[in-house]
Amino acid sequence: MGKPAHGxxxxxxxxxxxxxxxxxxxxxxxxxxxGPPESVLTAIQSQLSNLRHYPxxxxxxxxxxxxxxxxxxxxxxxxxxxxxxxxSLVGRELSEFETTTLITPxxxxxYRALAAYNAQVLEFPLISSEWKVLSAELLNKLITPNxxxxTPNxxxSTQHSALLLNNPHNxxxxxxxxxxxxxxxxxxxxxVIDEAFMDFLPPDEQQSLIxxxxxxxxxxxxxxxxxxxxxxxxxxxxxxxxxxxxxxYRTWRDPWSVNTLASAAGEAALSDTExxxxxxxxxxxxxxxxxxxxxxxxxxxxxxxxxxxLLVQSEHSCVELQHQLLKKHQILIRDCQSFPQLGxxxxxxxxxxxxxxxxxxxxxxxxx
Numbered sequence: 001m002g003k004p005a006h007g008x009x010x011x012x013x014x015x016x017x018x019x020x021x022x023x024x025x026x027x028x029x030x031x032x033x034x035g036p037p038e039s040v041l042t043a044i045q046s047q048l049s050n051l052r053h054y055p056x057x058x059x060x061x062x063x064x065x066x067x068x069x070x071x072x073x074x075x076x077x078x079x080x081x082x083x084x085x086x087x088s089l090v091g092r093e094l095s096e097f098e099t100t101t102l103i104t105p106x107x108x109x110x111y112r113a114l115a116a117y118n119a120q121v122l123e124f125p126l127i128s129s130e131w132k133v134l135s136a137e138l139l140n141k142l143i144t145p146n147x148x149x150x151t152p153n154x155x156x157s158t159q160h161s162a163l164l165l166n167n168p169h170n171x172x173x174x175x176x177x178x179x180x181x182x183x184x185x186x187x188x189x190x191x192v193i194d195e196a197f198m199d200f201l202p203p204d205e206q207q208s209l210i211x212x213x214x215x216x217x218x219x220x221x222x223x224x225x226x227x228x229x230x231x232x233x234x235x236x237x238x239x240x241x242x243x244x245x246x247x248x249y250r251t252w253r254d255p256w257s258v259n260t261l262a263s264a265a266g267e268a269a270l271s272d273t274e275x276x277x278x279x280x281x282x283x284x285x286x287x288x289x290x291x292x293x294x295x296x297x298x299x300x301x302x303x304x305x306x307x308x309x310l311l312v313q314s315e316h317s318c319v320e321l322q323h324q325l326l327k328k329h330q331i332l333i334r335d336c337q338s339f340p341q342l343g344x345x346x347x348x349x350x351x352x353x354x355x356x357x358x359x360x361x362x363x364x365x366x367x368x
Contacts, residue, residue, distance in 0.1 A: 017326040028334035035230030037275040043268035081257040083237035095119035105339035166194035173305025196224040197307040234262040318347040329363040
């Protein structure tokens with residue numbers, strides 16, 4: 001079995017560890033350990049008898065729930081089979097521009113979606129050669145005329161180019177401020193913001209651009225419901241953009257991409273304010289404790305993160321570390337081989353429960 005490009009591949013991990021997949025403690029996929037919520041499981045159970053019918057092709061109830069949740073007209077929202085499906089639709093449109101600017105290291109599915117339609121990519125590093133995170137400084141340079149970031153071969157007008165950015169950034173966990181991103185909307189012909197991890201922040205701390213999407217017809221926002229609510233097996237996400245753009249996306253996609261169970265789960269999740277509040281209360285403390293624990297292990301240096309994961313720089317081979325943790329402790333971490341700019345000296349771990357995090361720290365101390 002080939003090495004997985006994504007985290008969460010328990011079949012691969014269990015084969016390497018020599019144990020059932022259920023025995024693997026998975027830190028490689030950035031999924032909340034608190035879910036799925038009971039409300040979601042109940043909603044799924046209630047829809048089992050409807051599996052004999054096709055789903056509503058317009059996902060009316062789910063779209064209405066999303067409309068109320070974000071205080072937007074439903075025609076501005078397009079549910080999808082995970083944000084991965086929506087990213088493929090976005091990739092098709094991005095191929096129509098001269099270039100798509102990509103902040104690196106970048107989520108591997110961005111390259112997949114862009115390569116599928118032969119989109120031209122310009123890569124700009126978020127991390128300097130001294131491993132300094134540039135964040136706001138980088139965005140400022142992207143919108144500055146004659147920026148030193150633009151080489152003679154890449155100096156194309158941003159009015160004919162697009163920007164693809166995730167916020168919080170994966171895999172670094174860096175949060176770009178809303179104020180830093182907004183100028184990009186006046187410079188690029190299309191701006192796509194992947195906010196897959198934004199809901200892990202309380203509403204008053206989020207830097208989402210959803211509140212301004214109706215003011216910018218060149219803005220597309222991608223959201224995921226699978227990470228926060230722990231339902232990646234159902235595949236559920238949505239895009240927010242101008243209705244004309246979303247209608248165009250509909251003509252490109254397969255019918256019934258959101259199944260009946262996923263739609264019901266999404267409706268229940270969005271209304272579960274108790275689960276949302278418990279997640280916002282849990283994460284900051286758990287992330288801080290994990291960060292401090294990793295910092296105390298010689299040879300490891302975690303980066304501060306606004307998301308539910310930590311990127312960790314290591315003095316040791318992370319592929320070897322991953323294998324040792326699997327074979328000796330049945331723990332799976334995410335190596336960063338799929339991020340060429342990071343290579344074998346970085347790994348990523350999700351923030352899990354206090355007990356799980358302590359088990360990881362103990363195993364790392366043992367292996368290192």
